[in-house]
Amino acid sequence: MNETIETILQHRSIRQFKDEPLSEEQIRTIVSSAQAASTSSYIQAYTIIGVKDPVKKKKLSELAGPQSYIEENGHFFVFCADLYRHEKIGEWEQADVIPSLESTEKFMVAVIDASLAAQNASIAAESMGLGICYIGGIRNDLESVSDILELPDRVIPLFGLAVGYPEGVSDVKSRLPMAAVYHEDTYQRDEEAMKAELDMYDETISSYYHARTAGKRSDRWTGQMAKMLSGKKRMYMKDFVEKKGFNKR
Known part of the structure; x- marks a missing residue:
């Protein structure tokens, strides 16, 4: 077993980080690794926003939970599905790209591209001795997150990624057989x-x-899933996604 596979198999979410920011070199390495991920038809339909402003981090933390590790980490990334630049390309190249950008297919491409990039970023960070935690809680209120990050239409924040030096390490949680x-x-x-x-x-x-x-x-896993799926959560999502110019066709 090589070091890369060992790093992948030792993944666990870290929710407590040391008060030590990542260096600019570490941030560049993580983002470069994200960009090296596979992308459908070379479309690269995502944007990564690094959030350093403590006021913005606090607001995001409150919207997501609150979750203190959004404020207290080495660096906080937000991964977005992004077709805004592709809309601009259509304008500049005088091509009718809107029907394609509004399709369910391109919505899926953007979400998948962003997810692949994020997983590359996570593995890169963990290989550097850093810990990570994905933050789906930002989807509690994407309208507010979009306002905080000043996102244009055709850009949807999907999830956050807290990265930093772990303050203690938990056990690896078993996956399904x-x-x-x-x-x-x-x-x-x-x-x-x-x-x-x-x-x-x-x-x-x-x-x-x-x-x-x-x-x-x-807790039993099946009990957790039954309880979670019995509740209605973030039911505004379809309307928000369409409002942002995705998944209309």
Whole structure:
């Protein structure tokens, strides 16, 4: 097993960072690594915003939770799906690009491009001895996030990425059994086998929480998912996405 794979398999979310900013060289390396990710048809439909302003970080922290590690980290990145520059290219090249930019396909391309870039950035950061935590909480109020970051139409903030020097390291949290996520040739729909896999996984996760919290928690993964998905969350998203010029066709 090489060092890259070891870094990937040792991933865990870090939610407490030392009070030490990243250097400009580290930031450039992380962003350059993000840009090296695969991109559909070379479209590069994303933008990364580094947030240094403590006032803006505090506002983002409050919108997302509050989550203190948005304020207290080495650097905070926001990854955005971005087709704004492509709209401008259409204007400058006198090409009718709007129907394409408003398509569900290009919406998916922008989200996927940004996600691939972010994962490259995360692996690069972790390979440098840094810790990371993805922040989906900024989607609690994307209108406000867009205002804080002064985002034009055709730019959607997708998630944040807190990066910094870890203040303590938690255990790696087990993922689903490989058989649950990797199928060959066809989707495996044996419900008894699926239930058996998830029951075993529930035992693993329950033991993880029990050990981590000295017996205060013993959550099952399936119970967590049922509770989470039973609630309505961020139901404004479709309207917001369309308002920003995405996913209209």
